[in-house]
Amino acid sequence: MAKRYILALDQGTTSTRAMLVDAAGCVAGMAQREFAQIYPQPGWVEHDPREILASVLVTVTELLTRSQVELRELAGIGITNQRETTVVWDRRSGQPVHNAIVWQSRQSMAICERLRADGGEAIVRAKTGLLVDAYFSASKIRWILDHVAGAQARAERGELLFGTIESWLVWNLSGGRLHVTDASNAARTLLYDIHRREWDDELLRLFGVPRAMLPAVRGCSEHYGDTDPARFLGAAVPIGGLAGDQQAALFGQACFEPGMAKNTYGTGCFMLMHTGTQAVPSRRGLLTTIAWDIGGRVEYALEGSIFVAGAVVQWLRDGLRMLECAADSQVLAESVACTDGVYLVPAFVGLGAPYWRSEVRGAMFGLTRGTRREHLVRAALEAMAYQSRDVLAAMEADAGIPLKELRCDGGAIGNDFIAQFQSDLLDVPLLRPRVQETTALGAAYLAALALGFWESRGQLARLWQVERRFEPRMPAPERERLYRGWQAAVQAACAFTPS
Ligand SMILES: Nc1ncnc2c1ncn2[C@@H]1O[C@H](COP(=O)(O)OP(=O)(O)O)[C@@H](O)[C@H]1O
Ligand SMILES: O=P(O)(O)OC[C@H](O)CO
Secondary structure, three states: OOOOEEEEEEEOOOEEEEEEEEOOOOEEEEEEEEOOOEOOOOOOOEEOHHHHHHHHHHHHHHHHHHHOOOHHHEEEEEEEEOOOOEEEEEOOOOOEOOOEEOOOOOOOHHHHHHHHHOOOHHHHHHHHOOOOOOOOHHHHHHHHHHHOOOHHHHHHOOOEEEEEHHHHHHHHHOOOOOOEEEHHHHOOOOOEEOOOOEEOHHHHHHHOOOHHHOOEEEOOEEEEEEOOOOOOOOOOOEEEEEEEHHHHHHHHOOOOOOOOEEEEEOOOEEEEEEOOOOOOOOOOOOEEEEEEEEOOEEEEEEEEEEOOOOHHHHHHHHHOOOOOOOOHHHHHHHOOOOOOOOEEEOOEOEEOOOOOEOOOOOEEEOOOOOOOHHHHHHHHHHHHHHHHHHHHHHHHHHHOOOOOOEEEEOHHHHOHHHHHHHHHHHOOOEEEEOOOOHHHHHHHHHHHHHOOOOOOHHHHHHHOOEEEEEOOOOOHHHHHHHHHHHHHHHHHHHHOOOO
């Protein structure tokens, strides 16, 4: 039977998606499933790794059944994942020793504070392009080793394994034969030297992480091995692509040239600018990261990571019960001409780029007796755009390249209000592609290139098409006035310290 599709698995923060991509680069089917978010304490976020694995198998089964595609028609699998989220499991039983600690979680903040106080920041920055923050995997591993009885000794004996989500999935889908990660995910751990491209002993010592736990680091587009029929729906399918979801989206958006950038509006917001084969250091609170390693050639990106974007809409829906569904937020926001001076700083888990203030919490400003639900909802949506402007200002200055246009994707950018307001606030055109599942598409592309399903990146760049282009239309004085208000709101939120 002909191999007609690549299967992309996009394991995100709030849901798992499985997508079929055909030889013309068209999406031939998709299935999605949400899974539980576990909040053991304020500021902590965990997932059950077994539930994540189950969500993958269920979405694939549903997708194949609905699309009437047989496993034999799959040329291969590309996997992309929420990054940094940390799983530690027992090599023999395959069982996690703790819930996965999610990238958003602040539970390892104290570990980072100690490390910063001991002067660890400079080494980390130089080798990893990141900074010491609970966002990245290393302090989460440390937390698990500290809180699970006997874990440190077991890890040193090689009995426990660490992996980010792609690593956990590949381990399971391959029946425990492959313990691997890829360079784009390794680059988010704080343990990987992005210049020398290897796990770094000094960093491992700094966090007390035994080398025996770590997966082998591979490229982003290669044949890693096959799924184990006993663990993957009875079939041996080649796994050909691995990448962190934000890097996969950069690839799926065909941002292959220095200066090209995309912003993904999902749970958080992640703006990445391709910087070529140069790792450009940031002096303004951005991250330097590996975009991908293909055939041993590494390309880099500058990244601004915003922790809460679409998540604020979930909070309005589930926490405050102000919305029936996320899409209602557009209708409500557009029903008022402005927020009437209301600003919402959604620092629910602190502020990420470019501020990196873990201890700050969310705040609302400018409330009056006339403030209505519509104003709050609009302020919540506008906050995504304001945070992205903070990041873009830093990015243009660090890269020395003014942005010509911004490619966008992610669940929240289907909201036309956000897209238009973002273009207005950045004063650049925002391009929404026809296939908005660019993360899954990127993973499919990476696998397709490795497995000979497609030949070249040029072919992929030609497949990219605009669905809608949002042009800036807000007068400059209005834009700057609104932005000054946001800056004042952020400053005030940062100044607030509860006793
Ligand atoms: N129409 C909408 N308007 C605003 N936000 C939305 C809309 N649709 C989805 N979202 C938000 O987008 C996020 C989901 O996007 P997605 O790209 O699936 O995220 P992730 O990959 O982080 O799980 C959710 O936080 C949701 O609240
Ligand atoms: O799963 P997403 O889309 O929320 O992305 C999460 C990021 O990879 C975290 O760094």
